[in-house]
Amino acid sequence: xxxxxxxxIGPVAPxxxxxxxxxxxxxxxxFLPAHRKATIIFWTCLVGLGTAxxxxxxxxxxxxxxxxxxxxxxxxxxxxxxxxxALVLKILINLATILTILISPEYIQHRLTAGRSEYxxxxxxxxxxxxxxxxxxxxxxxxxxxxxxSLVSYVLVGYMKRDPKSTEAGMKYFLVGAASSAIMLYxxxxxxxxxxxxxxxxxxxxxxxxxxxxxxxxVGLILMVAGFGFKLAAAPFHMWAPEAYEGGPTPIxxxxxxxxxxxxxxxxxxxxxxxxxxxRDHWSALIAAIAAISMVLGNLTAIPQKNIKxxxxxxxxxxxxxxxxxxxxxxxxxxxxxxxxxxxxxxxxAFMNIxxxxxxxxxxxxGLSDDIEDYxxxxxxxxxxxxxxxxxxxxxAGLPPTAGLWGKALIFGAAIYSGFTWLAVVGVACSVVSVFxxxxxxxxxxxxxxxxPHTFRNTHLLTxxxxxxxxxxxxxGVYPEPFxxxxxxxxxxxxxx
Amino acid sequence: MDWHTCSFYVLSVMILGSALMVxxxxxxxxxxxxxxxxxxxxxGVFALLHAEFLAAVQVLIYVGAIxxxxxxxxxxxxxTIGISxxxxxxxxxxxxxxxxxxxxxxxxxxxxxTFPTSGQHTVAVSTQTIGSAILGxxxxxxxxxxxxxxxxxxxxxxxxxxxxxxx
Amino acid sequence: xxxxxxxxxxxxxxxxxxxIATLVFSWFIRPSDPSPEKLSTYECAEEPVGPAHVQFRxxxxxxxxxxxxxxxxxxxxxxxxxxLRSFARNGMGMFAFVEMVVFLGILLVGLGYxxxxxxxxxx
Numbered sequence: 001x002x003x004x005x006x007x008x009i010g011p012v013a014p015x016x017x018x019x020x021x022x023x024x025x026x027x028x029x030x031f032l033p034a035h036r037k038a039t040i041i042f043w044t045c046l047v048g049l050g051t052a053x054x055x056x057x058x059x060x061x062x063x064x065x066x067x068x069x070x071x072x073x074x075x076x077x078x079x080x081x082x083x084x085x086a087l088v089l090k091i092l093i094n095l096a097t098i099l100t101i102l103i104s105p106e107y108i109q110h111r112l113t114a115g116r117s118e119y120x121x122x123x124x125x126x127x128x129x130x131x132x133x134x135x136x137x138x139x140x141x142x143x144x145x146x147x148x149x150s151l152v153s154y155v156l157v158g159y160m161k162r163d164p165k166s167t168e169a170g171m172k173y174f175l176v177g178a179a180s181s182a183i184m185l186y187x188x189x190x191x192x193x194x195x196x197x198x199x200x201x202x203x204x205x206x207x208x209x210x211x212x213x214x215x216x217x218x219v220g221l222i223l224m225v226a227g228f229g230f231k232l233a234a235a236p237f238h239m240w241a242p243e244a245y246e247g248g249p250t251p252i253x254x255x256x257x258x259x260x261x262x263x264x265x266x267x268x269x270x271x272x273x274x275x276x277x278x279x280r281d282h283w284s285a286l287i288a289a290i291a292a293i294s295m296v297l298g299n300l301t302a303i304p305q306k307n308i309k310x311x312x313x314x315x316x317x318x319x320x321x322x323x324x325x326x327x328x329x330x331x332x333x334x335x336x337x338x339x340x341x342x343x344x345x346x347x348x349x350a351f352m353n354i355x356x357x358x359x360x361x362x363x364x365x366x367g368l369s370d371d372i373e374d375y376x377x378x379x380x381x382x383x384x385x386x387x388x389x390x391x392x393x394x395x396x397a398g399l400p401p402t403a404g405l406w407g408k409a410l411i412f413g414a415a416i417y418s419g420f421t422w423l424a425v426v427g428v429a430c431s432v433v434s435v436f437x438x439x440x441x442x443x444x445x446x447x448x449x450x451x452x453p454h455t456f457r458n459t460h461l462l463t464x465x466x467x468x469x470x471x472x473x474x475x476x477g478v479y480p481e482p483f484x485x486x487x488x489x490x491x492x493x494x495x496x497x
Numbered sequence: 498m499d500w501h502t503c504s505f506y507v508l509s510v511m512i513l514g515s516a517l518m519v520x521x522x523x524x525x526x527x528x529x530x531x532x533x534x535x536x537x538x539x540x541g542v543f544a545l546l547h548a549e550f551l552a553a554v555q556v557l558i559y560v561g562a563i564x565x566x567x568x569x570x571x572x573x574x575x576x577t578i579g580i581s582x583x584x585x586x587x588x589x590x591x592x593x594x595x596x597x598x599x600x601x602x603x604x605x606x607x608x609x610x611t612f613p614t615s616g617q618h619t620v621a622v623s624t625q626t627i628g629s630a631i632l633g634x635x636x637x638x639x640x641x642x643x644x645x646x647x648x649x650x651x652x653x654x655x656x657x658x659x660x661x662x663x664x
Numbered sequence: 665x666x667x668x669x670x671x672x673x674x675x676x677x678x679x680x681x682x683x684i685a686t687l688v689f690s691w692f693i694r695p696s697d698p699s700p701e702k703l704s705t706y707e708c709a710e711e712p713v714g715p716a717h718v719q720f721r722x723x724x725x726x727x728x729x730x731x732x733x734x735x736x737x738x739x740x741x742x743x744x745x746x747x748l749r750s751f752a753r754n755g756m757g758m759f760a761f762v763e764m765v766v767f768l769g770i771l772l773v774g775l776g777y778x779x780x781x782x783x784x785x786x787x
Contacts, residue, residue: 027776030776030781151647193612219603504669625746645737648774649771655726656777
């Protein structure tokens with residue numbers, strides 16, 4: 001090994017911290033006395049995730065401030081690339097995980113009969129998988145990290161063993177996920193067969209040498225995109241999402257509705273931009289089609305939903321459609337304002353979607369069900385929750401003065417600029433439709449009287465999580481410039497280093 | 498037809514035939530046993546390609562461990578053994594149709610594709626090649642280490658799900 | 665190389681032929697005189713009770729699962745062991761060693777977890 005310790009592991013410090021944290025929590029769960037266990041594990045987890053977040057910021061600062069490109073340690077090879085784009089997304093993933101951890105304790109106290117001490121290490125391992133995914137630039141690394149994320153998600157979705165719905169959700173999620181992994185692997189094997197390489201930069205060179213695009217390369221890419229589509233819950237690969245969201249523990253649903261999407265979008269961008277820029281026209285059309293189907297199907301199916309978690313599931317299918325517009329309309333050169341739309345949207349999406357699920361968690365902690373009907377009169381019984389949900393839903397719909405507006409504005413602007421005007425039109429139309437079902441919940445909360453009054457006694461942690469999410473949603477909404485500027489730092493994901 | 502091609506076709510028939518049995522037989526234990534045959538056939542194909550290490554791994558893990566795991570899973574599930582199970586539902590024709598369509602598509606494309614093959618006829622020492630790919634500086638160190646976390650997470654998850662109460 | 669596999673194929677063929685020949689041979693020379701006792705399942709000379717397909721305890725499954733995981737671990741250790749000497753010659757021995765220690769350490773936590781959870785206890 002050459003170089004000092006810091007430069008050998010420095011760039012992957014966030015991953016190493018998460019790995020050590022997960023192992024530490026697992027060991028702590030084995031040996032600590034039962035009555036102290038929950039508190040110690042929770043706070044260790046929170047501090048550890050905070051440390052991981054800080055280390056992401058530090059690596060980002062080191063990269064942004066150093067005049068020449070930061071030297072990556074040799075042993076990483078071509079498997080990981082730590083650049084600004086990856087680091088911004090790692091910060092977001094750590095943030096999303098922290099919010100998830102904040103809203104978890106009361107829920108798991110109420111709902112879980114077993115595995116309470118394994119819950120936190122598993123969440124940390126999921127976060128580790130996602131942080132690895134956002135910088136993975138090698139098919140094998142992508143596969144292993146994606147399996148880590150998915151496997152932990154299956155377990156966590158089916159975590160409430162006493163609840164048949166949770167078990168069913170975990171089972172369905174697992175079966176669909178396993179099949180999608182097989183499809184993705186098949187695509188990867190075809191790509192490897194055609195290019196003889198697993199790292200994306202070599203794949204690009206091999207495709208360029210092939211000259212005219214071979215159909216087999218395209219088949220490999222399509223199958224891989226289908227596999228990623230499953231993980232993103234983009235239509236037509238979305239069928240697991242409503243079940244998994246409805247049955248899974250709500251804090252976990254908050255995480256899996258945000259984290260894997262960030263990781264999946266990063267993987268998609270890396271694969272498409274680093275590996276397959278030679279056949280841009282093909283995949284651009286493919287992604288545009290997936291985006292359009294996701295938006296239309298997600299938003300229309302969300303309308304008749306009676307269960308708020310199912311509604312949010314279909315809404316998140318629509319949301320991933322908007323984000324995919326950004327991917328489809330990526331320009332030739334990544335050094336362009338259009339890339340930042342995706343990052344800003346993912347940032348905004350993390351706050352508003354986790355926030356919405358945090359409110360759902362709070363409501364179900366009070367003993368109410370997840371039916372929209374049960375949200376009657378929430379404005380009287382708990383004004384904070386009702387206003388919070390109003391903000392998050394308005395942001396999901398993309399209304400001012402919330403952050404959702406800016407995400408959509410940037411994405412639709414990029415689409416029009418890149419010649420995908422029809423996608424932008426579909427997107428705007430779907431946003432209008434989405435206002436209808438989002439504000440149905442608002443109507444129920446504010447204008448209907450509660451049948452039986454409920455008292456809400458939420459822990460400070462849950463309230464803190466909700467307040468962080470509201471602050472993020474509103475702050476980015478009224479003052480988006482620094483975030484757009486920050487996202488612009490992450491543009492050079494294909495900068496030839 | 499030389500022995501190489503001949504054994505390839507024998508193995509292919511074995512793989513495809515047993516795989517078909519796996520998805521069509523009505524006794525789930527028989528399905529699991531035919532799955533072992535499928536894995537054996539795949540190991541044979543690996544051996545044919547001079548990937549001896551991979552063939553050994555295939556036998557050790559898939560034929561040995563995975564099949565046993567599947568059999569245990571079958572045996573601990575009530576009401577699946579000894580009864581006749583129907584593996585298809587009313588959507589089966591549609592599934593067959595889409596699978597056949599995909600097969601035809603991929604076959605047509607594969608026949609019209611010239612795969613870039615390396616001039617090297619066989620990889621001489623596959624164990625060494627795999628070993629240095631896993632361990633060598635600057636190769637697949639990261640996925641190798643992540644694989645251990647994946648295995649750990651799988652074990653913890655399975656124990657949490659499979660076991661009853663927290664103690 | 666073909667000749668090596670020819671031996672394997674020969675062994676396989678002889679093995680299969682031996683079983684078939686034995687069965688066919690005994691089929692021809694054995695007398696057939698069935699009675700209810702003879703046709704019943706052999707269960708250590710006891711009267712068989714209930715069907716052979718009983719539900720197993722979940723403990724077996726967890727054992728098998730842990731076995732699979734450590735089986736996979738073995739598969740990774742084998743090429744490492746083959747190569748460690750040549751890595752050491754190139755001055756990369758420490759790197760390869762640390763790599764495997766980290767790998768094993770992480771899985772050791774898993775073994776400790778299973779142990780501590782009482783999964784390995786057989787009552």
